[in-house]
Amino acid sequence: MATVSMTKGAELAGVSKGTVSKALKSGRLSYAEKTDNGYLIDTSELFRVFPPKQKETVAESRSETPSGNSETPINSGGLQREIELLREQLQDRDSVVADLRQRLDKSEDERREAQARVIGLLTGPEPAESKRGFFGRLFGKADD
Numbered sequence: 542m543a544t545v546s547m548t549k550g551a552e553l554a555g556v557s558k559g560t561v562s563k564a565l566k567s568g569r570l571s572y573a574e575k576t577d578n579g580y581l582i583d584t585s586e587l588f589r590v591f592p593p594k595q596k597e598t599v600a601e602s603r604s605e606t607p608s609g610n611s612e613t614p615i616n617s618g619g620l621q622r623e624i625e626l627l628r629e630q631l632q633d634r635d636s637v638v639a640d641l642r643q644r645l646d647k648s649e650d651e652r653r654e655a656q657a658r659v660i661g662l663l664t665g666p667e668p669a670e671s672k673r674g675f676f677g678r679l680f681g682k683a684d685d
Contacts, residue, residue: 543583546579546582547562547565547580547582550587554587554588554592562580565580570587573586644657
């Protein structure tokens with residue numbers, strides 16, 4: 542268990558000493574020991590509350606990394622093949638989605654047609670209008 546002073550902890554975390562002091566007083570950050578010289582803070586507790594300060598950006602670290610590093614060989618051929626396989630999988634998934642959308646549209650059209658047929662059967666045929674004349678309607682006889 543490594544402990545650091547409040548000043549060193551603030552420097553490691555990339556925050557001010559006042560920020561660390563406020564966190565200690567509020568109880569957000571706990572300390573391992575309080576001495577006459579100040580607080581001793583466990584580094585794991587410090588980094589739990591304040592993530593460690595990055596010393597360099599990713600772009601800087603990449604520019605400093607030698608391209609011919611023999612300790613960590615990069616298998617670019619294998620990575621390229623994996624990328625190709627992933628792209629093929631995406632294309633397959635896209636074609637499956639397109640096929641499913643087409644089937645869904647077709648089934649929706651079939652459902653609408655069937656619903657129209659059912660409604661037609663339930664309502665029955667339209668009643669034929671009578672072609673009786675005035676006297677046929679008056680006396681109840683059909684006018685032929």
